[in-house]
Amino acid sequence: MxxxxxxxxxxxxxxxxxxxxxxxxxxxxxxxxxxxxRIGDVPAGAVLELLADDPAARSDVPAWCDxxxxxxxxxxxxxxxxxxxx
Amino acid sequence: MLSQRPRPDLLGGAAVARPDERRIDAADPDRTRWADxxxxxxxxxxxxxxxxxxxxxAGSAGTRSPSGPAGTYLDWASTAPLHPVARATLVAALDAGxxxxxxxxxxxxxxxxxxxxxxxxxxxxxxxxADEVSFPASGTAAAHLALLGTxxxxxxxxxxxxxxxxxxxxxxxxxxxxxxxxxxxHEIEVDRAGRVDLSAFTAALAQPGVALASLQSANxxxxxxxxxxxxxxxxxxxxxxxxVDAAQTLxxxxxxxxxxxxxxxxxxxxxxxxxxxxxxxxxxxxHSPAPEDERGxxxxxxxxxxxxxxxxxxxxxxxxxxxxxxxVRLTALVExxxxxxxxxxxxxxxxxxxxxxxxxxxxVTFSCLYVPGEALLAELDRAGVxxxxxxSCTSSALTPSHVLVxxxxxxxxxxxxxxxxxxxxxxxxxxxxxxxxxxxxxxDEQGARGL
Numbered sequence: 035m036x037x038x039x040x041x042x043x044x045x046x047x048x049x050x051x052x053x054x055x056x057x058x059x060x061x062x063x064x065x066x067x068x069x070x071x072r073i074g075d076v077p078a079g080a081v082l083e084l085l086a087d088d089p090a091a092r093s094d095v096p097a098w099c100d101x102x103x104x105x106x107x108x109x110x111x112x113x114x115x116x117x118x119x120x
Numbered sequence: 121m122l123s124q125r126p127r128p129d130l131l132g133g134a135a136v137a138r139p140d141e142r143r144i145d146a147a148d149p150d151r152t153r154w155a156d157x158x159x160x161x162x163x164x165x166x167x168x169x170x171x172x173x174x175x176x177x178a179g180s181a182g183t184r185s186p187s188g189p190a191g192t193y194l195d196w197a198s199t200a201p202l203h204p205v206a207r208a209t210l211v212a213a214l215d216a217g218x219x220x221x222x223x224x225x226x227x228x229x230x231x232x233x234x235x236x237x238x239x240x241x242x243x244x245x246x247x248x249x250a251d252e253v254s255f256p257a258s259g260t261a262a263a264h265l266a267l268l269g270t271x272x273x274x275x276x277x278x279x280x281x282x283x284x285x286x287x288x289x290x291x292x293x294x295x296x297x298x299x300x301x302x303x304x305x306h307e308i309e310v311d312r313a314g315r316v317d318l319s320a321f322t323a324a325l326a327q328p329g330v331a332l333a334s335l336q337s338a339n340x341x342x343x344x345x346x347x348x349x350x351x352x353x354x355x356x357x358x359x360x361x362x363x364v365d366a367a368q369t370l371x372x373x374x375x376x377x378x379x380x381x382x383x384x385x386x387x388x389x390x391x392x393x394x395x396x397x398x399x400x401x402x403x404x405x406x407h408s409p410a411p412e413d414e415r416g417x418x419x420x421x422x423x424x425x426x427x428x429x430x431x432x433x434x435x436x437x438x439x440x441x442x443x444x445x446x447x448v449r450l451t452a453l454v455e456x457x458x459x460x461x462x463x464x465x466x467x468x469x470x471x472x473x474x475x476x477x478x479x480x481x482x483x484v485t486f487s488c489l490y491v492p493g494e495a496l497l498a499e500l501d502r503a504g505v506x507x508x509x510x511x512s513c514t515s516s517a518l519t520p521s522h523v524l525v526x527x528x529x530x531x532x533x534x535x536x537x538x539x540x541x542x543x544x545x546x547x548x549x550x551x552x553x554x555x556x557x558x559x560x561x562x563x564d565e566q567g568a569r570g571l
Contacts, residue, residue, distance in 0.1 A: 062520075063532040063566065067490050070571040090511075090520040090531045097530040101469055101489065 051083035051116065052076040058113070062090035066098050073104065076119050081107065084115045091115065191504030192550045196388075196540030197340060197368060197483045198508055203390030203541070206435035210392055213427035221424055222415060235426055238433035245436050246366070246375045246382060248399045254419040255395055255429050259367045259385025260290040262396035265409065265419065266363045266381040267291065270332045271298035273405035274361070278329030279303025282360070284316035284346065285526040286339050291365055292522075295334065303331065313473040314344035314527045321351055325358035334363040337376050338480035341510050341523040341536060342472035343368070343454075345479060352378025361404050368480055370397070371439040372447060380404045389439060390541070391432030394425050442541070447481040450539045454484045456548045457537055461486055464556045467571075471529045482540065485510070487524075488533035488559050490568035496533060499558035505551055510534045533559075 053076050057065035065086040076082055084095060095115045099106035107116040193201070202210070213234070219227035221235045236250065243250040256262045267281070281295040285307040295305045306324045308316050316335065325333060335351045338344065348364050355362035361380035369375075371389030376382070381404065386395035398419060400406050406419075413421035439446075455476065462468045467489035473479050488496065493511020500507055510521030511534040520531035537551065563569050 061492075063490050063492060063568075066532065067566055067568045067571065070490065070568070093520055093525040093528065093531045097469065097487075097528060098489070100528075101467070101530065 049081055052080035054083040054085070056085045057091075058085050058087045060086070060088065062086075062088045062094055065091050066094050069095070069098065070102070073102075073119055078119050081116055081118050084117070085113060086115065087113045191506060192547050194505060194507045194537045194539065194543070194547060194551060196543070197343075197536065197538035199387045199393070200390040200540050201542070202392060202431075203435035203438060205438040206391050206431040209434040210427055210431035213430045217426045217430060221426060231426055234430055235424060238430050241433045241437050242397060243399070245440060246370065246384075246397070246399060247377070248382070249402060251417065252401055253397065253399050254417050255424065255432075256398050256416075256420045257394055257396060257425070259365075259383055259388070259396045261420075262383035262385070262398040263288070263290045263363070263365055264294045264297075265398050266383050266400070267294035267298050267332065267334060268409040269400070269406040269419070270361055270363065270381060270404070271303075272407040272409050274331040278331045280306060280327070280330045282306045282308065282321065282324045282330055282333040284308050284310060284321070284335055286310050286314055286316070286341075286344075286523045287334060287336055288340050288365055288367065289522075291334050291336070291363075298331070303329070306330075310344075310526050312527055312529075313478065314339050314342045314471075314523065315473065315478070316346055316351075318347050318350055318354070322354040322358075325354055325360050330358070330360050332361050332363060332381075334365065336365040336367075337369040337373070339472075339523060340368050341521060342485045342527070342529075343480040343483040344473045345369075348376045349378050352376070355380070368483075371436055372443055372480060372482060381406070386428070386432035386435070389432075389436055391435045392428040395428045395432040446541060450543065451476050451479075451481040453539050453543060453545065453548055454479070454481065454537075456545070457484045457486075457551070460548070460552055461555065464552055465559050469530045471524065471527065471534075483536060483538035485534065485536045487511075487530035488535070489530065490566055490571060491533035491559055491562045492566075493532055493534045495562050495565075496535060496558060499562060500535075500551075500554060503554040503558065505554055507551075508536045508538075510536060 053072065055068055055072055057068050065084065065088060069084055073082065092109065095117065096106040099117050103120050105118040105120065107118055109115050217231055217234055219231040221228060221231040239253050240250045243253045256265055279299055280303045281298060283291060283295055283305065299305055308321045308324060310316050333351070333355050335346050335348050337346060337348050352362050356378065363381040363383065364376045364379040366376060366382055366384045367388055370384040380401045382399040384397040386397065387393040400419065408419060410421050412418065415422060415424060458470050462470065465488060469487045471485040471487060493509040497507065497509050510524050511532050521534065524531040524534060
């Protein structure tokens with residue numbers, strides 16, 4: 035159940051993102067392309083923060099994580115997405 | 121009022137005939153002007169737009185081959201070319217069935233008899249009685265009438281609407297409209313396949329104040345069949361009328377068994393555009409949301425589109441004999457797409473139920489990572505392949521498809537491929553021949569090669 039995964043609270047208390055990517059103002063799929071390009075910049079197990087305001091990001095970030103095997107952690111604030119590199 | 125009263129200076133003149141006595145003949149200058157106007161209307165503005173359209177051979181042969189005038193048409197879930205039976209019936213009815221079916225002279229009675237026969241035919245094919253069926257101008261109008269008429273009749277019971285989160289936008293819009301003065305819309309979540317959570321749906325029905333429920337027979341974007349019969353049983357137990365939107369399955373699958381109101385659209389099964397189907401079970405409380413009108417059985421105001429209704433009914437009846445074999449044939453085409461597209465294109469997510477038994481037979485949806493859906497649609501169009509997309513950039517609202525979002529599916533790079541009676545393996549071959557190159561070009565353009 036994707037929706038349940040999305041609603042899961044961000045279980046990274048105290049942990050800070052190793053990288054923040056800001057794709058506000060860019061239309062999908064550009065934020066997802068940027069994410070795919072930069073995910074290798076953080077070590078496995080690290081948390082990455084993505085800022086995106088295209089409404090498609092809310093659906094596409096978790097779907098991309100699912101397809102590529104990364105952990106989607108949630109959306110702590112609207113338009114801010116956290117994920118953990120596998 | 122004043123203008124209708126004869127002016128005193130005209131009253132005495134014997135040469136001035138009263139308007140209703142004036143004979144219209146060839147010498148009448150008014151008639152000449154009218155004839156000129158008719159020439160202008162029919163020869164100029166009508167034939168010019170028609171000339172823009174692809175010139176098809178008779179029937180729907182235009183969609184048949186990649187080299188045909190319509191190229192490879194893979195958007196049958198949006199609309200189907202006219203079924204040959206519908207075309208023959210339409211042409212015959214335009215010439216013979218033009219009289220007013222509400223009039224009592226012979227021509228009118230014959231038109232009425234033809235209309236009633238078509239209504240009987242459609243009713244028997246959807247498991248209804250003839251007097252339960254009427255024909256609004258579209259599937260959208262039928263869905264609007266189904267929801268608004270039921271909501272209007274059940275205001276004292278409640279104002280809430282229960283439906284799945286993946287209903288067609290016309291159903292969601294009608295539910296929003298029905299609850300605009302109070303009441304709320306309960307959108308029930310779907311699983312990853314796009315199937316509504318039946319226990320949540322049932323639980324929502326038990327809440328006080330539910331006026332009606334609505335559920336599609338199959339999803340229009342991903343093909344997932346909904347549990348309409350189980351939902352119908354739950355609705356009956358809760359005493360809530362159920363509207364079933366059968367637009368994607370009528371003419372393709374058995375009609376749903378349990379419904380209180382049903383809507384569908386003829387152009388999706390190869391009937392002409394301009395014909396929707398609205399069925400309201402006897403005993404279901406329904407008040408017209410429009411002013412009363414003596415036509416349309418009190419449900420659909422206005423003059424009946426008799427030729428189009430006859431053609432729509434004839435096509436639906438013709439499909440009854442072929443649809444079971446067609447479902448098997450089209451399922452095989454869909455299975456090819458589901459199996460072979462991921463072999464030719466990396467980063468593809470197949471959307472919807474992987475089990476063919478859980479899907480409508482004719483459509484398949486997938487999303488290609490890192491590709492804008494609109495650009496992919498345009499690339500395929502340049503290669504002569506017509507498909508549709510649920511990606512945000514292809515919709516006027518610039519929001520992703522609410523269906524894909526509700527399913528948690530990838531919403532960009534989305535393509536819906538749908539088949540119909542002219543579709544063959546050659547169409548799948550054509551899609552598979554052009555899709556990998558189109559995706560690769562667009563990924564290159566986006567700088568997404570090798571991701």
